[in-house]
Each structure stands twice: as structure tokens, then as C-alpha cells.
Amino acid sequence: MTKPVEQAQSQAAAPPPEVAPAANPPAANSPADNPAPATPVAEPQPNPPTVEQPGTASEPPHAAEVPTPLPKPAEDTSSAAPAPVPTPVPTPAPAANPDSGKPEATKPEADKPAVAPAGEPAPPAASQGEPAKEEPKAETPPPPPPIAKEEPEELKACLADLAALGTQFKTTNKIEEGEGCGIDQPINVAEVLPGVDTGGATMRCKTAQALGHWLKDTVQPALNIAMPGRKITGLVPGSTYACRLRNNASTGRISEHARGNAFDVAAFKLDNGDKIEMKPRGDDHTMEGAFQKTATAGACLYFTTVLAPGSDAAHEDHLHLDTMERNGDYRICE
Numbered sequence: 001m002t003k004p005v006e007q008a009q010s011q012a013a014a015p016p017p018e019v020a021p022a023a024n025p026p027a028a029n030s031p032a033d034n035p036a037p038a039t040p041v042a043e044p045q046p047n048p049p050t051v052e053q054p055g056t057a058s059e060p061p062h063a064a065e066v067p068t069p070l071p072k073p074a075e076d077t078s079s080a081a082p083a084p085v086p087t088p089v090p091t092p093a094p095a096a097n098p099d100s101g102k103p104e105a106t107k108p109e110a111d112k113p114a115v116a117p118a119g120e121p122a123p124p125a126a127s128q129g130e131p132a133k134e135e136p137k138a139e140t141p142p143p144p145p146p147i148a149k150e151e152p153e154e155l156k157a158c159l160a161d162l163a164a165l166g167t168q169f170k171t172t173n174k175i176e177e178g179e180g181c182g183i184d185q186p187i188n189v190a191e192v193l194p195g196v197d198t199g200g201a202t203m204r205c206k207t208a209q210a211l212g213h214w215l216k217d218t219v220q221p222a223l224n225i226a227m228p229g230r231k232i233t234g235l236v237p238g239s240t241y242a243c244r245l246r247n248n249a250s251t252g253r254i255s256e257h258a259r260g261n262a263f264d265v266a267a268f269k270l271d272n273g274d275k276i277e278m279k280p281r282g283d284d285h286t287m288e289g290a291f292q293k294t295a296t297a298g299a300c301l302y303f304t305t306v307l308a309p310g311s312d313a314a315h316e317d318h319l320h321l322d323t324m325e326r327n328g329d330y331r332i333c334e
């Protein structure tokens with residue numbers, strides 16, 4: 001509100017010096033009448049706001065103005081030709097480019113690396129969600145990968161770790177549903193930690209292992225501070241194991257849920273009967289909001305993909321966690 005007033009004042013103060021030139025600008029005759037005023041210099045700037053001044057500098061301002069109105073871009077051919085030829089009059093071509101900004105010939109693929117994760121959505125290459133896989137080769141056609149084979153030694157160590165955590169689980173038979181869906185050595189987890197109910201959710205050992213350590217070493221300690229005396233007694237699961245594509249889409253990459261690597265937390269159950277529901281907390285300044293944000297941030301230490309509520313449209317009411325394997329221990333946490 002204050003700005004308008006300031007502007008008005010500045011304008012009021014300015015009038016004196018600019019009075020004469022102000023009248024002239026609109027008229028095309030001005031140059032003849034008042035060659036002295038540098039007004040022409042000021043005019044060229046508004047039209048071509050682009051940074052490409054080199055072209056305009058070499059030529060008179062008037063010439064630059066004329067070409068800009070032309071909507072016809074030189075496209076690739078014009079831009080490519082001028083470069084090799086040392087002709088001194090290449091300026092017209094560059095002037096046309098400013099409109100498009102960057103030559104269209106440039107590779108738009110730069111986006112691929114990692115733009116913004118869009119959650120589990122993988123259909124479009126640019127989406128981030130359960131981010132694009134480390135495999136750059138498979139872009140469009142998503143060939144269902146084979147079910148991940150558990151390494152005997154790794155599995156043995158993992159199961160021993162679950163025993164140490166006090167996880168209540170049982171091993172079950174291999175799941176293989178085709179289309180890449182399945183788990184080589186699944187386990188059903190009744191309690192990921194003693195007294196923390198997970199409803200018998202099916203997953204790979206390493207997923208349960210990440211869940212257990214996250215809850216024990218980060219989530220419960222955070223709750224001890226946020227709500228002293230409260231204990232987590234369970235997780236209200238969202239999606240656990242499910243043979244589907246990311247975000248339940250009809251096309252795209254297979255979800256980590258279909259491989260036993262993912263677990264969605266819809267809410268934490270507390271010993272007093274309360275639930276802490278996962279939801280967007282961007283504007284939540286409560287202690288409960290602080291707790292969720294702490295738990296979510298801490299999850300990135302245990303999981304390679306963390307998609308918090310609000311990270312995209314597909315994750316409004318749950319926290320997506322998965323242990324997708326990527327090169328270099330790369331992780332995406334949003």
C-alpha cells in the first residue's frame with residue numbers, strides 16, 4: 001500500500017526535468033526536432049529486454065527496433081549459418097532469436113537428471129517422484145525389471161538385525177505376480193518394533209529394517225520431546241505391498257510397492273489412543289507439525305525415497321518411504 005504513495009511522490013518530483021522530453025517521445029518526428037535528447041537510447045531497451053545487447057550495440061537503435069516486431073524467428077537454419085560465416089552483418093538474425101530466448105536446438109534433456117520429484121509418478125521422464133531410476137537408458141518403455149533376488153548373506157544379516165530390534169515377523173513364500181511384481185523372500189511384519197503394530201504388512205527384510213531403525217532411533221526420540229510420555233504403538237499403513245505402477249497410474253514405471261521396497265505411513269498411533277495423521281504441514285506451527293517434519297526429515301537417513309505429504313498431488317495424506325536402490329546411495333527426499 002505504501003509503494004503507490006512513494007511512486008506518486010517520485011513522479012511528482014520528477015516532472016520538472018522531464019517535462020520537455022515527455023511530450024516528444026510519442027511523436028516519431030522527435031528525432032528531427034530534438035536530436036540532442038538521448039531518448040532513442042531509452043526506447044530500445046523496453047522492446048528487447050533480452051540480455052543480447054551485442055547486436056543492438058553495433059547497430060543504431062532504430063534498426064534494432066524494426067526487426068524485433070517481426071514475429072518470424074530465424075529458427076535453426078539462420079542461427080547455424082551466421083556462425084561460420086564472418087560476414088559483418090549477421091546482426092539481423094540474432095535480433096530474431098531474442099524472442100525465443102534460447103535456440104530451440106539446445107537439448108531440453110537437461111531436465112532429466114532431476115527436476116522436481118513428482119512423487120511416484122514416473123510416466124513423464126521429468127517427474128521426480130520415486131524419481132527417475134538411475135538407469136538413463138530406459139526412458140520411455142518401462143520394461144518390468146525382474147524380482148530382486150536376495151543375497152543370502154545380506155538377508156541373513158538383515159534377519160538377524162530384525163531379531164535384535166525385536167521385530168515380530170514371519171517369513172513367507174516367494175511372491176511372483178508377473179509384470180515385475182513380487183518379492184523373493186517376503187516377510188510379514190506384525191510388529192516392526194516391540195509394541196509397534198504394523199498389521200502384518202508384507203515387505204522385504206530391508207524395508208522392515210529401515211522402518212525399525214527409523215522408528216527406534218529418530219521417530220520415538222522426536223516424540224519424546226514433542227509429546228513427553230507418549231509412545232508410538234503402531235503405524236496406520238497406507239499402501240504396503242501392491243502390484244501396481246507408480247501412483248496407481250495405468251502407464252509408467254512399476255512402483256516400489258510392487259517390489260516390497262515401500263511402505264506408506266498414513267498415521268502414527270499413540271498409546272493414549274490418539275493418532276498423528278500425516279498431512280501437509282507447511283503452515284503448521286504446532287508441536288505436532290514439528291514432530292511430523294522432524295520424523296519426515298529423519299527418514300531420509302534410512303530410506304532412499306521419502307515423499308512427504310504435500311510433496312505432490314499423489315501424496316497428500318501419507319508419507320511414502322522406500323528403499324529403492326540407486327547408484328551412489330543417491331536419495332530423493334521431499
Ligand SMILES: [Zn+2]
Nearest residue numbers: 239262264320
Ligand atoms: Zn507409496
